[in-house]
Amino acid sequence: MAISWEYGANMLTKYLAEARENTPLIAATCIDNPFDLEEATMSSPYHMAIDQKLTGGLINVLRSNKELFQGKAKGFDVEKALLAKSVCDFEKAISMVMWVNLQLCVNCLILMSSNW
Structure with a gap:
C-alpha cells in the first residue's frame, strides 16, 4: 500500500502508470497532486x-x-x-x-x- 501527497503524489501516479500490474502495491492513494504548479x-x-x-x-x-x-x-x-x-x-x-x-x-x- 502507498500514500503520497504533492510531488510525491505525482511520482506515485507516474510510477503506477509505468509499472501497471507489475507493481507490488495492492492499493495507492494520491493526495493534492500539483497538476500545474506554475499556473x-x-x-x-x-x-x-x-x-x-x-x-x-x-x-x-x-x-x-x-x-x-x-x-x-x-x-x-x-x-x-x-x-x-x-x-x-x-x-x-x-x-x-x-x-x-x-x-x-x-x-x-x-x-x-x-x-x-
Whole structure:
C-alpha cells in the first residue's frame, strides 16, 4: 500500500502508470497532486503575493543550510535557487533534483522488496 501527497503524489501516479500490474502495491492513494504548479502560483495577484512570500522563505531556509546542498555530485543548483523569483524557479533548482534522487531510492526499495 502507498500514500503520497504533492510531488510525491505525482511520482506515485507516474510510477503506477509505468509499472501497471507489475507493481507490488495492492492499493495507492494520491493526495493534492500539483497538476500545474506554475499556473497555480502565477495566475492571480493573490497567488503571486503568496508565491513571493513562499519563495523568500525557501531561500532563507536554503541560505541557512547552504552547505548541505553544495557539491556537484549532489546535483543541486544552489546559486540558481538563491536567485529564484518564484517557487517554480526554486523547485527546478532544488526540489525537483531532490525528488528525482528520492524516486531512484524508492525504485530500488521496490525492486529489493519484490525479491524478498
